[in-house]
Amino acid sequence: MYQLYYSPNACSLATQVVLHELGHKVEIIDKRGVTNFNEISATGAVPALKDNDAVLLEGAAIMIYLLEKQTTPMFSSNPIERAQAIEDIMFANATMHPAYSKLFFISSLDIDDTAKKIALNAAADSINSLWNIVEQRLQENDFLGGDHYSATDIMLTVYSRWNQFHPVDILLGERTRNLLEHISNLASFQRAIANETKQSAIYEA
């Protein structure tokens, strides 16, 4: 059985959703209750996934590990489509996520309000340009994964929930909003959110 270390509302929510989608049983563990979490994840970041004796780190690597282990509509076996799916996961994890991380970083700074507002708006501009790329990609398909949603669609939906934490205007196109709504309403997504509000426990897929 998998053990997933998470922080509430963090990117680890996407890992939990994908575990549910793949039909796995998972124990989720709030990292705030783990003493010496840095012995599990040297950077202190979530997600961290335990698969028996193996500890896996880095959200993108964990996604690809899980998707490669079984057949799933979230990960095509066609080499080109699979390469596109990996590119999309990296776009989410290494481009969109860090763009949002800047918002969290700026918000945490003890600087004057005007400087903070300018910095937050600049960070929001770059996030908006990334969501515009997503909107362009969605002109022919409902999901970045094509007809079926992908791990990337789930990751982006988790990041979009961070908009509410910052006093900036994040602009989402209509097709992007439809995608986010569809993913948010998945039973796996709803269950993952509910699980995070409960104490550490084992959750069936």
Ligand SMILES: N[C@@H](CCC(=O)N[C@@H](CS)C(=O)NCC(=O)O)C(=O)O
């Ligand atoms: N490169 C890492 C970064 C993950 C990351 O930034 N995680 C955030 C939450 S979204 C985190 O754990 N921040 C520290 C904290 O919450 O204490 C990955 O992709 O797994």
